[in-house]
Amino acid sequence: MTRFAICLNELTPGLREKVAPTDSRLRPDQFALEEGVFDKANAEKKRLEVKQRAFMKAAQQKNDASEPRWFQKVVNSVAGETAMYTYKGGYWETRKLGDWQGCRDIFGDTP
Numbered sequence: 188m189t190r191f192a193i194c195l196n197e198l199t200p201g202l203r204e205k206v207a208p209t210d211s212r213l214r215p216d217q218f219a220l221e222e223g224v225f226d227k228a229n230a231e232k233k234r235l236e237v238k239q240r241a242f243m244k245a246a247q248q249k250n251d252a253s254e255p256r257w258f259q260k261v262v263n264s265v266a267g268e269t270a271m272y273t274y275k276g277g278y279w280e281t282r283k284l285g286d287w288q289g290c291r292d293i294f295g296d297t298p
Contacts, residue, residue, distance in 0.1 A: 193221050205282055208290050215294055235294065242291070256290070 196212045206212065216231035246253045258272040281287065 196221065205285070207278070207282070208287050209293050213294055239293070 196217055198206070198212055203213075211217070214231075214235070216228045216235060219225075219228035219231055243253065255272065257275060257278040259275045260270050261273050263269060263271050
């Protein structure tokens with residue numbers, strides 16, 4: 188990784204406490220990759236993929252659709268294009284309150 192790429196993911200002092208626990212800058216595989224520990228990065232990436240698949244499978248079995256918290260799927264107005272996601276609001280208000288209750292633990296060891 189280039190220094191520039193690493194800087195894009197940098198969490199400046201005080202920012203870690205403010206971002207959602209689902210923020211991609213908190214990905215453990217990304218941390219390992221930035222540190223040059225490639226085997227650990229690969230293992231973490233695989234673990235996260237397995238965890239995500241297990242969550243989606245369980246949600247499907249319960250017939251419980253998992254919806255993004257701050258985005259909504261909209262039909263793209265250009266014919267033939269896939270749908271896209273647009274911001275529906277609420278993130279900045281939640282961040283200001285520091286209330287991340289309801290955010291799934293997508294990076295931790297819990298299933």
